[in-house]
Amino acid sequence: MTVKQLSMPELVDTCVELGVPGVGLWREPVQSYGVEATAKLVRDAGLSVTTLCRGGFFTAIDPDERAKALDDxxxxxxxxxxxGTDVLVLVSGGLPAGSKDLHGARERIADALAVLGPYAQEHGVKLAIEPLHPMYASDRCVVSTLAQALDLAERFPAHQVGVTVDTYHIWWDDAAPAQIARAGAGGRIHTFQLADWTTPLPEGVLTGRGQIGDGAIDMREWKGYVEAAGYDGPIEVELFNDGLWARDGREVLAETASRFVEHTG
Incomplete structure (x- = not known):
């Protein structure tokens, strides 16, 4: 999504040219290009798929809506x-229309994980609950902190359910470093993502993720927390940014790779 303006073949070609070894994919462009076709394209290029985003949206109250969410x-x-990825990132869902019951919404997430965890395990896939910044709690994700994500994940085996650590969503939380250590001790850090926090946020905030180095987050510090917790897997950069999307995608990807080296090395 960082360079959603690139077609799937352009994305793959540019990753190969830049020496980027893996790519996190989103379902919509994958479905548009074709799941099997995407798998072949990436595999033939020698790239790995680090994660697939996203599953989730488990908080509906209506039984039919819940069944549809599970099917999806x-x-x-x-x-x-x-x-060929073993990680599915989950955005758990916000409050249903007319509801103010955060606890009930979180319990419905647990109910869904009880069904999906074994199914994912059968297919060699782990579920990674992503806590989103509290500003998204009402409409996108009632899981706002790593502690809340781990409280859900720890009801299930680590090879079924873990967490996503995303700097954009947790950098403000002074309890997050200890929760990263907790997640690492339990083998539950399933993916690590970087995006910077810049202000002022744009209207709608969804597309406010800043390029690495442009904002308030010390990427090297957060990388250190995750590595100290034992995580040695891929590190993704996930940027939703209208300004970046308006630029040449190959240029943006090259810039992103350069910024990653500069600010995490």
Whole structure:
């Protein structure tokens, strides 16, 4: 999504040219290009798929809506397995319309994980709960902190359910470093993502993720926390930014790779 303006073949070609070894994919462009076709394209280029994003949205109250969400998440697991990644990132869902019951919404997430965890395990896929910044709690994700994500994940085996550590969403939380250590001790850090926090945020905030180095987050510090917790897997950069999307995608990807080296090395 950092360079969503690139077609799938352009993305793959540019990664190869820049020496980027893996790519985290989103379901919509994968489905548009074709799941099997994407898997072949990436595999033939020698790239790995680090994660697939996203599953989730488990908080509906209506039984039919909940059943549809579970079916869609099973498809997401199938897609992840086809693409060759073992991590499906979950955005858990916000409050249903008219509801103010955060606790009930979080319990419905647990109910869904109880169904999906074993299904994912059967397909060689792990579920990674991503806590989102509290500004998203009402409409996108009632899981706002790593502590909340781990409280859910730890009800299930680590090879079924863990967490996503995303700097953009947790950098403000002074309890997050200790929660990263907790997640690492339990083998539950399933992916690590970078994006910077810049101000002022744009209207709608969803596309406010800043290029690495442009904002308030010390990427090297957070990388240190994750490494100290034992994580040695891929590190992704995930930027939603209208300004970056308006530029040449190959240029943006080269810049992103350069910034990653500069600010995490």
């Amino acid at each position: 998440n099973r498809r997401a697991v199938d897609e992840a397995a086809t693409l």
